[in-house]
Amino acid sequence: MILKDKEQIDTLERALAGAYRAGSDRMVHTVDVTQRVMRNIRRPTGDRGWWTASVLPDELVWRTATVAAAAVLIITVLTVGIAQTGAGENWLLAEEFEATPLFAE
Amino acid sequence: MNNGSVAVPVTMLGTHPLMADEPMTEHDVAPEDRELLRRIGQGETERFADLIRRHQRHVSRIVARRVPADQVDEVVHDVFVRAYFGLARFSDQVSLDHWLAGIAVRTCYDFWRARKREAMPVSALTDEHHRWIEQALAPKSDDAFHEHVRSREAAEVLEWALAHLSPENRAVLTLVHLDGYSVREAAKLLGWSAVNVKVRAHRARQALRRLLGGITQGSTS
Numbered sequence: 001m002i003l004k005d006k007e008q009i010d011t012l013e014r015a016l017a018g019a020y021r022a023g024s025d026r027m028v029h030t031v032d033v034t035q036r037v038m039r040n041i042r043r044p045t046g047d048r049g050w051w052t053a054s055v056l057p058d059e060l061v062w063r064t065a066t067v068a069a070a071a072v073l074i075i076t077v078l079t080v081g082i083a084q085t086g087a088g089e090n091w092l093l094a095e096e097f098e099a100t101p102l103f104a105e
Numbered sequence: 106m107n108n109g110s111v112a113v114p115v116t117m118l119g120t121h122p123l124m125a126d127e128p129m130t131e132h133d134v135a136p137e138d139r140e141l142l143r144r145i146g147q148g149e150t151e152r153f154a155d156l157i158r159r160h161q162r163h164v165s166r167i168v169a170r171r172v173p174a175d176q177v178d179e180v181v182h183d184v185f186v187r188a189y190f191g192l193a194r195f196s197d198q199v200s201l202d203h204w205l206a207g208i209a210v211r212t213c214y215d216f217w218r219a220r221k222r223e224a225m226p227v228s229a230l231t232d233e234h235h236r237w238i239e240q241a242l243a244p245k246s247d248d249a250f251h252e253h254v255r256s257r258e259a260a261e262v263l264e265w266a267l268a269h270l271s272p273e274n275r276a277v278l279t280l281v282h283l284d285g286y287s288v289r290e291a292a293k294l295l296g297w298s299a300v301n302v303k304v305r306a307h308r309a310r311q312a313l314r315r316l317l318g319g320i321t322q323g324s325t326s
Contacts, residue, residue: 005318008242009314009317009318011241011242012238012241012242012317012320013313013314013317015241015250015253015254015259016254016259016262016263016266016317017282017283018250018251018253018254018259019254019255019259019260019262019263020170020263020279020283021254021283022251022254022255022259022260023170023260023263024166024170031161031165031177031178031181032161033157033161033178033181033182033185034154034157034158034161036182037153037154037157037182037185037186037189038151038153038154038157040182040186041150041153041186041189041190042150
């Protein structure tokens with residue numbers, strides 16, 4: 001029964017791959033996007049040159065996220081470091097106060 | 106553009122040559138393209154229109170295989186806009202056709218990612234589709250097979266199956282198992298690592314087979 005299913009899946013898979021190729025062979029549709037593309041590339045860049053706009057939205061998001069994550073990490077490390085240093089000093093001072101009697105006999 | 110020297114890959118269909126209009130051989134840049142690129146680089150933006158006219162048929166055919174017919178114009182437009190803004194990154198180690206093919210494949214992948222985010226519903230298979238599947242499973246001659254796979258229902262069942270895959274699986278399955286590109290070629294087109302594509306290709310095929318297993322059982326019960 002499993003073997004039969006496997007064979008059926010193979011057959012169906014071949015049929016779908018055939019459908020894909022048949023569809024590809026049929027396609028002679030060519031679009032003309034020249035005017036639209038030219039209108040769009042003239043508009044956003046102006047005189048800035050293509051390099052400034054070469055940062056696509058996806059990349060921009062990733063770069064922003066990376067910078068934000070790095071900033072958070074640095075701030076966290078600094079905060080923890082300062083807190084620990086502060087706690088250490090307090091502890092030393094506390095020990096000093098405890099060790100010195102207020103009214104030595 | 107494909108020069109026939111490419112190894113014939115094994116695909117879901119068996120063996121077949123690569124699609125003739127998606128060049129994977131990394132030719133040098135054509136002299137006409139090189140001249141146009143030089144002039145665009147010197148500030149003659151209008152020359153990009155000539156570049157579009159030279160390559161839009163090639164790009165249209167790649168896109169038309171990957172997105173719904175009513176979205177082809179939009180995606181082809183996006184491919185050329187991306188290409189223009191990415192010209193600074195173009196390396197003339199490969200042909201412009203090949204470079205544009207990569208942008209087209211990635212733009213189509215982004216199209217399906219956006220669709221996934223919008224959570225577009227996938228239409229269910231109808232009785233007609235189930236009948237087509239039952240006929241597909243019946244033994245038949247080569248001529249009958251070719252006739253059968255050219256039907257509208259065949260295209261719809263294929264689209265139904267692909268719509269159930271993740272955008273990543275869809276992109277890889279289309280390139281490796283349907284178009285017949287090697288893992289290395291698909292990785293270059295997608296801009297992913299070869300290992301990633303290899304793993305994805307395996308998973309995508311398994312996902313498709315699980316899906317087909319479900320409808321095979323459904324249609325025979």
